[in-house]
Amino acid sequence: MQIPLLSIDKNYESLSDAEVTAKVMDSYICVMSLNMLDFPKRKEHILELVTHKLQYWERLIEEANELFWLKNEGRGWAVFYPNQDCGYTRIYRYKPSRDHDIRRDKPWDIGSWKYIQSEISLLDILNSVEYSEIFKNWKAHQLKVNSVPTEFADGRVSNTTVDKAMLVTKGNGCAVCGASAGHHATTTLSEYSTVMLSISLCEAHRLEASKHPCILKFFGTLFFLNLDIPDLIKLDHIPDDLVTPLADIIASNLNAQFDKPEKRKRGWHIRFEMQDGWSWLLRLNTLTDYAYMLFNSSGKQVHRIDSADDHPAVPFGPDHQHFNPKTKRESIEPSFSYGIPLLDFPLFEKSKDYYARK
Structure with a gap:
């Protein structure tokens, strides 16, 4: 199986060319490296990365810890060894495009190159007990912290x-x-x-x-950048003029009908009646003051998701959910919800399915 190279170029598309230094490129890979544990690799502790931009490649080979020229394959690898921020050995190469490669007669004039035979030779060199143990210890530590x-x-x-x-x-x-x-x-x-x-x-x-x-x-x-992000309006609630369009989308996803949203003292109340007689009642005040309540066909509340800070022992609060509320079988668990129904909709489906299976 051909192991895919991890392309780095999209990480820096929003930056000016001058901002994309070798330090920026490799620092980004380092702090994001925990997310790459499941990415397919030939060696668990080696990240094989590629750039399709010549200017990026030239900057990387200027700053690499070592440069290896593969005589049999006519290409080079820039190697960055593990450090306190990243347990991976990161190796970068240049490829003009995703679909096309080149073979060179000699390495670039930048840096000092070590000549070896092939990629197999390179992986043998980097597959040392030292680098493998550094990675294993780093991985265990990162998963713990x-x-x-x-x-x-x-x-x-x-x-x-x-x-x-x-x-x-x-x-x-x-x-x-x-x-x-x-x-x-x-x-x-x-x-x-x-x-x-x-x-x-x-x-x-x-x-x-x-x-x-x-x-x-x-x-x-974190990467020495000045990102040009437009000024944003930060709201702690869903704007009133979006409540009805939001209800339309939710009703469509639930295959439900909804009553006209009603503005009350503690926010908007919207009830969604589903075809099987079950219903959701949403109370939307702010992103830290909301509740979603599920009722069965008999009108009994069987589930509740809310943001009240009344269960400090539940992790990842204050947002939480009540299974079988106000019964002897009640249990309270984290909900991981946002307070924005469109983002929380999968939880609506999971909650309803939970009781439908009982």
């Missing part, structure tokens, strides 16, 4: 429209300094798919992050 953000990310992927979660971390957690991290700055991006970005932070850098207008601006500073 990132167990909480990983569990939160898994919950968001399971219960919301989040397709993929990206964890930004290094060292003992903090993505900025590598110190122990007890905080996480999180944002969610959506266009064709929904991605959650979670940045682990120590207390000092949590305070620094809070001074930025948005998490993406702060994310850019």
